Amino acid sequence: MSATLQSTRLLLRxxxxxDAETIYAYRRLPDVARFQGWEPVNVQEIADYARQLQSHPxxxxxxxxxxxxxxxxxxxxxxxxxxxxxxxxxQAELGVALAPKHQGQGFATEALKEVIxxxxxQYRLHRIHVSIDxxxxxxxxxxxxxxxxxxxxxxxxxxxxQQWCDDLLMAVLAQEWQA
Numbered sequence: 001m002s003a004t005l006q007s008t009r010l011l012l013r014x015x016x017x018x019d020a021e022t023i024y025a026y027r028r029l030p031d032v033a034r035f036q037g038w039e040p041v042n043v044q045e046i047a048d049y050a051r052q053l054q055s056h057p058x059x060x061x062x063x064x065x066x067x068x069x070x071x072x073x074x075x076x077x078x079x080x081x082x083x084x085x086x087x088x089x090x091q092a093e094l095g096v097a098l099a100p101k102h103q104g105q106g107f108a109t110e111a112l113k114e115v116i117x118x119x120x121x122q123y124r125l126h127r128i129h130v131s132i133d134x135x136x137x138x139x140x141x142x143x144x145x146x147x148x149x150x151x152x153x154x155x156x157x158x159x160x161x162q163q164w165c166d167d168l169l170m171a172v173l174a175q176e177w178q179a
Contacts, residue, residue, distance in 0.1 A: 015066040020046035022077040026099035035136040060085045069111035078102040129171035
């Protein structure tokens with residue numbers, strides 16, 4: 001997906017190698033990294049992944065598509081989001097990370113609305129889901145605001161950061177999103 005999306009305050013596009021320093025600066029913070037599955041070990045890892053995405057433009061079902069959202073007024077990267085389509089291109093999984101200094105201002109909600117709408121429209125997806133640690137109250141509230149509903153809680157189903165964790169599944173169907 002090589003599209004560029006815009007909302008009132010944001011520009012959304014695929015992550016580029018030049019975004020790596022900014023992304024690493026907030027993703028390495030303990031409060032951000034705590035619930036993230038992708039914890040890049042350095043700036044180079046992020047830049048390399050951006051180059052990999054650029055060299056494999058049709059990797060929607062094999063690679064997580066990593067996008068950044070940028071403030072239109074300041075051209076500053078505020079956060080990133082990722083999605084991956086299933087093998088049949090019927091469903092997608094989604095995730096998001098936001099720099100702490102930009103939290104609580106509606107940027108993640110605005111970015112996700114654009115991307116979710118685009119995914120449903122562009123790929124005619126049936127369902128988009130997220131996997132959230134039940135202790136991540138901010139993410140749960142974010143996805144509830146977006147109309148995602150809780151589908152289930154899998155007790156100690158995920159080996160994550162050297163411990164068994166619960167996994168809260170939330171999703172929205174295309175018909176629910178359109179409503």
